[in-house]
Structure formats: structure tokens, C-alpha cells
Amino acid sequence: MAKRYYIAYGSNLNVPQMRMRCPHATILGTANLTGWELLFKGSKTGSYLTIEECEGGTVPVVIWEVKESDEAALDRYEGFPTFYYKKDIKLKYKGIRTGKRRTVTAFAYIMHEERPIGVPSNFYIRTCLEGYDTFYFDKNILLDAYDKCREVCGYEG
Template sequence: MKRLYIAYGSNLNVRQMKTRCPNAKILGTAKLKGWELLFKGSESGSYLTIEKKENGIVPVAIWEIGETDEKTLDRYEGYPNFYYKKDIKLECDEICSGKQCVINAFAYIMHEERQIGVPSLFYLSTCFDGYDTFCFDKQILVDAYHKSKELYENDR
């Protein structure tokens, strides 16, 4: 059974995804409207998540994945303890056809009680690689980094 998966962080990195989920296929790109990026996590590290925000926009890639790939992602994302899954309806620009279509896909969202944090440079670089691949506006990622860093420092 195939499912559609919304990637917004390190899983935008095609090389990483192909290693992790060899049967995954890129379906297209989209913009999550009404969401924002934040870095959150635990003592082991901080990673991207999305949270609701009026007028927010998060660029995403849509992957078609099979059951085995989804189980691999579940382990990688720490589902259900670190991230949970949420189905989201959105408009997608298909890569092969160039057509727009409305789809239902799922995203991993970090549990909201997780603390704001600052990511490692390696993780940030992996995310930037994905933004380059899909020609996304890197300023969105930079803004998420600065907002998370500021919130993190204010909490200390």
C-alpha cells in the first residue's frame, strides 16, 4: 500500500531519503499554508518540526512511500514517542506532469511539549541541501533557525 508523505526537514535531502527509503519516489512539491518551522528536541539534539501559525508557509516535498519505507521512517523519526503523524490536505505541484492536484498526505510533527533548541550544523546543512535540490527559499529555514535560537536563549 502506497502513502504520501510530507517532508520539510532533513528528508528533503534526496540522497539521504534514497538511502533510508530506497523505494520512495518524489511526487511533487507544495506549500503548507498556516504552518511554520521550528527547531525543537531533546538533550540528544534539535530537529525541525512544524506548528500551526496564521499566515505561515512551509515549503515541502511530497514523497510516495510504501509500507516498508514508512516503517523505516517511523523508527528514524521516533514515532510515536518523539513525533506523531498528522494527515494534512494540501495542493501539490506534480513534478512529472506539472499539474496541480489536491492530495491527502501525512507529516511527522514533534510533540508540542518538546523544548525549543538549536540544531547541529550537520543537521542544518542536510536541510539546506534539500532546500537547494527543490529550489526552496532558504530564508524560511534561516528564519526558523534564528527564531528557535532566540527563543532557546531567552529560556536559559
């Protein structure tokens, strides 16, 4: 079985949550996904993060190495292929232990684009923010996406 690399950008930045869901997954490093932006989209049951291509955008991500059983668990969690589909993206990450840069092709879950913009629960936002804290990511990227989606949905700032 070839090694599989997974791009996490939302609640799966939350290490304790990932450890429970994917016990064999290993954190390899962090990267910036340039040319992409974060959006909250979803359905009547709730809104969650997704990424969409966007000129000038950037999304901080964590690269995980996952085993087949981990990927199966992620598929279930992400509602693949109904809610999210998978896309392979080539990117360069910085090793968490070594600091060395490596280029890999990793898969990301992307919500089907026709899903409407929505506002996530406070619990979901907190889960994502904990991940941002863990990896020292710029929280404004996440909060800007949140504000933008609230605006689209007609919430007053």
C-alpha cells in the same frame, strides 16, 4: 495496500539521504503548507525540525509516495510515536515532472508540542539546506526558523 503520501519538510528533503532510508519512495512534487511554521525543537540529544500551525505561516514541502517498508523505516528514523506523531494533512502539490496540480491527503511527522525549542547541529542544518537547494525553496524560511530558535534559547545573533 493503498498508496501513502508523505510530507517532507526537514532532513528528508535531502534526496540522497531519503534514497538510502526509503529505497522505494518516489518524489511526486512540491507544495507550500500554508498556515504552518517551521520550528527547531527537541531534547538533550539534539534539536530537529517540526511544524506547528501558525496563521500566516508557510512551509515548503516535498510530497513522496512511500511503500509500507519505507513508512516503517521513517517511523524508526523519526522516533514514532515517542518523539514524533503522524498527522494527515490535505494539500495541493505541483507535480515534479508534469507541473500538474493534484490534491492529496498526506502524512507529516510532527514533534510532540511540549518539547522545548532548541538549536540544531550545523550538520543537521546543512542537510536541510541541501534539500532546500535541490528543490529551489526559499532558504530564508529555514534560516528564519533557525534565528528565531536561537533567540528563544538566548543565543546572541
